[in-house]
Amino acid sequence: xxxxxxxxxDEALVxxxxxxxxxxxxxxxVGTAADSAAAMKIAKETExxxxxxxxxxxxxxxxxxxxxxxxxxxxxxxxxxxxxxxMVRNGVAGAIGVLSKPTDxxxxxxxxxxxxxxxxxxxxxxxxxxLQLFEDGPRA
Amino acid sequence: xxxxSPAPSSWTEAERLTALRDYEILDTEPERAFDDIVDLxxxxxxxxxxxxxxxxxxxxWFKAEKGLGVRETPLDTSFCAHAILEADRxxxxxxxxxxxxxxxxxxxxAPGLRFYAGQLLKSAEGLPLGxxxxxxxxxxxEGPTDIQMRALEVLAAQVMTQLNLRRALKQQQRxxxxxxxxxxxxxxxxxxxxxxxxxxxxxxxxxxFTGTPPGSTDGEGWNDxxxxxxxxRAWALWRHSLExxxxxxxxxxxxxHDGVYCWTLGRATAVRDEAGRIVRWFGTxxxxxxxxxxxxxxxxxxxxxxxxxxxxxxxxxxxVALSARQYPEAKPFAQALRTRINALARAHEFVRPxxxxxxxxxxxxxxxxxxxxxxxxxxxxxxxxxxxISGDDAAFxxxxxxxxxxxxxxLATNASKYGALSVSGGHVEVSTEQSESGTFxxxxxxxxxxxxxxxxxxxxxxxxxxxxxxxxxxxxxxxRNWNPDGLEVLIELPGTALSRRxxxxxxxxx
Numbered sequence: 001x002x003x004x005x006x007x008x009x010d011e012a013l014v015x016x017x018x019x020x021x022x023x024x025x026x027x028x029x030v031g032t033a034a035d036s037a038a039a040m041k042i043a044k045e046t047e048x049x050x051x052x053x054x055x056x057x058x059x060x061x062x063x064x065x066x067x068x069x070x071x072x073x074x075x076x077x078x079x080x081x082x083x084x085x086x087m088v089r090n091g092v093a094g095a096i097g098v099l100s101k102p103t104d105x106x107x108x109x110x111x112x113x114x115x116x117x118x119x120x121x122x123x124x125x126x127x128x129x130x131l132q133l134f135e136d137g138p139r140a
Numbered sequence: 141x142x143x144x145s146p147a148p149s150s151w152t153e154a155e156r157l158t159a160l161r162d163y164e165i166l167d168t169e170p171e172r173a174f175d176d177i178v179d180l181x182x183x184x185x186x187x188x189x190x191x192x193x194x195x196x197x198x199x200x201w202f203k204a205e206k207g208l209g210v211r212e213t214p215l216d217t218s219f220c221a222h223a224i225l226e227a228d229r230x231x232x233x234x235x236x237x238x239x240x241x242x243x244x245x246x247x248x249x250a251p252g253l254r255f256y257a258g259q260l261l262k263s264a265e266g267l268p269l270g271x272x273x274x275x276x277x278x279x280x281x282e283g284p285t286d287i288q289m290r291a292l293e294v295l296a297a298q299v300m301t302q303l304n305l306r307r308a309l310k311q312q313q314r315x316x317x318x319x320x321x322x323x324x325x326x327x328x329x330x331x332x333x334x335x336x337x338x339x340x341x342x343x344x345x346x347x348x349f350t351g352t353p354p355g356s357t358d359g360e361g362w363n364d365x366x367x368x369x370x371x372x373r374a375w376a377l378w379r380h381s382l383e384x385x386x387x388x389x390x391x392x393x394x395x396x397h398d399g400v401y402c403w404t405l406g407r408a409t410a411v412r413d414e415a416g417r418i419v420r421w422f423g424t425x426x427x428x429x430x431x432x433x434x435x436x437x438x439x440x441x442x443x444x445x446x447x448x449x450x451x452x453x454x455x456x457x458x459x460v461a462l463s464a465r466q467y468p469e470a471k472p473f474a475q476a477l478r479t480r481i482n483a484l485a486r487a488h489e490f491v492r493p494x495x496x497x498x499x500x501x502x503x504x505x506x507x508x509x510x511x512x513x514x515x516x517x518x519x520x521x522x523x524x525x526x527x528x529i530s531g532d533d534a535a536f537x538x539x540x541x542x543x544x545x546x547x548x549x550x551l552a553t554n555a556s557k558y559g560a561l562s563v564s565g566g567h568v569e570v571s572t573e574q575s576e577s578g579t580f581x582x583x584x585x586x587x588x589x590x591x592x593x594x595x596x597x598x599x600x601x602x603x604x605x606x607x608x609x610x611x612x613x614x615x616x617x618x619x620r621n622w623n624p625d626g627l628e629v630l631i632e633l634p635g636t637a638l639s640r641r642x643x644x645x646x647x648x649x650x
Contacts, residue, residue, distance in 0.1 A: 011451060017458035020465060056447060083450035083485075100489070101450065102457035102482050104475070107517075129516050129523075 351397025487545035560589030
């Protein structure tokens with residue numbers, strides 16, 4: 001089932017590649033945001049199922065806060081994608097887990113499928129081993 | 141005494157005078173302890189005159205005297221100047237019968253001295269400083285009694301004990317003054333405590349830095365000047381040192397006179413007596429605030445830099461994928477390139493400087509920890525790793541990381557295409573060994589994969605990359621054995637290959 005996905009990433013090339021990967025899977029990318037203001041604006045105006053959130057953005061390490069707000073206030077499934085996963089080692093309320101960048105297509109596909117399953121309440125796909133879950137869940 | 145010739149002396153007059161002045165007794169006020177002794181000597185000998193006499197240059201000076209009424213006289217008329225040339229004592233029963241004194245004006249004229257008995261006052265080093273002596277105007281042909289001479293000897297020793305104590309006290313005062321001068325001139329704060337930890341000394345710098353009134357931090361008052369968050373930690377560590385005698389070393393924030401807390405290094409060591417009991421604690425506080433701030437800034441910079449580097453890997457990786465999108469035939473190539481870049485990024489993650497926050501989420505910062513992270517994608521249905529690592533662990537640095545990452549990435553990729561990881565039941569055993577000769581051995585053994593039918597006709601780029609990493613970068617040797625039950629790759633590295641910056645520190649895994 002196609003999902004509405006928000007990309008929060010300040011590196012344009014990384015964001016563009018992610019968009020292509022997600023669109024290849026048949027998902028709809030509702031927007032890409034490079035900072036917290038843009039991310040929250042999109043979340044308010046658009047319905048979002050899943051957000052892929054980088055932590056260091058153009059306005060600083062605001063990703064953690066964005067992820068928490070999206071998950072808690074907007075009930076969005078949140079996956080962090082960061083070069084520095086230690087930043088969220090203790091987990092973030094409501095978020096599913098973190099992928100260490102750089103990553104590859106296959107891992108993104110698996111992680112997105114798992115996150116959408118978690119959101120729909122029925123887990124058919126397992127979490128790829130590269131995805132660090134904040135809470136224990138079924139794994140590949 | 142009948143023999144007038146002086147005993148040969150083993151000292152020079154200059155040495156003797158130096159020793160005398162070292163006592164710092166000349167020209168001091170009369171003291172009761174010495175006055176009592178000359179009184180006692182006069183009584184014991186039933187003589188009018190008794191003196192504690194010190195022979196200075198050109199004069200004799202009396203620390204205590206009875207019956208003379210002066211504190212010094214010239215040396216040329218001195219009896220004692222002769223006495224100090226004798227071994228221990230000198231007795232003159234009748235000066236008019238002694239060639240040494242027969243012409244002495246003190247004998248021929250007033251007061252008309254006749255009898256003399258003197259016991260040498262000798263410094264601890266054996267140098268004669270003067271005498272404790274007794275004089276009479278009546279000749280005593282029978283000489284003094286044995287008891288009188290014995291008493292003179294004992295009392296002379298008492299005089300020397302007094303002088304030695306006095307000198308020791310002076311030296312102590314001086315060394316204490318020196319200690320204070322030294323500690324007060326140090327850039328560090330210095331303190332001392334009793335064995336029970338009661339603070340009873342701080343140098344000037346402590347009061348200058350903390351702005352506390354002198355004496356106010358004695359006892360346990362010091363803890364109040366610490367940052368509230370550090371007080372308990374410092375207190376606990378200090379109690380531990382007091383109980384065990386272990387050296388005390390801690391970093392804490394100390395309140396400066398202006399109220400600003402500054403990072404400080406506190407250290408202390410125990411001073412023990414001959415029996416090993418702690419008698420004092422001496423400690424220092426060193427202001428390390430600037431150093432700490434510099435460290436923090438450096439840490440921040442290196443983290444920022446590291447983050448940027450990792451971001452560049454992500455950007456390059458994305459660029460490769462994006463570029464390949466237009467050329468579907470290039471997709472496998474792009475995919476292979478990306479995984480290699482990602483392996484390098486992972487290597488960087490492991491060896492870059494880390495703070496608590498940036499530590500990788502899993503594993504140790506060692507070779508085994510790194511390999512476990514690298515092989516994380518290869519797990520079986522039960523979630524167990526399909527690449528099993530055993531043997532001696534080792535630290536490795538950034539110079540070795542990229543080569544190790546590429547080597548094992550290529551081996552694993554190859555195994556997942558053609559070898560043990562290409563079928564569900566296969567696995568790989570990786571063993572590492574720190575040999576006694578210093579070389580480090582790694583073995584990659586594939587098990588349960590498709591049957592190996594000998595060496596492939598052509599070596600792929602991946603194989604070349606693996607060989608290049610080992611033989612080109614790490615100065616090691618790589619050999620492949622195409623055993624029918626699975627590929628075996630043996631790698632031998634020089635001991636310094638993994639950690640070229642610091643000598644390889646091997647850790648043994650249980």
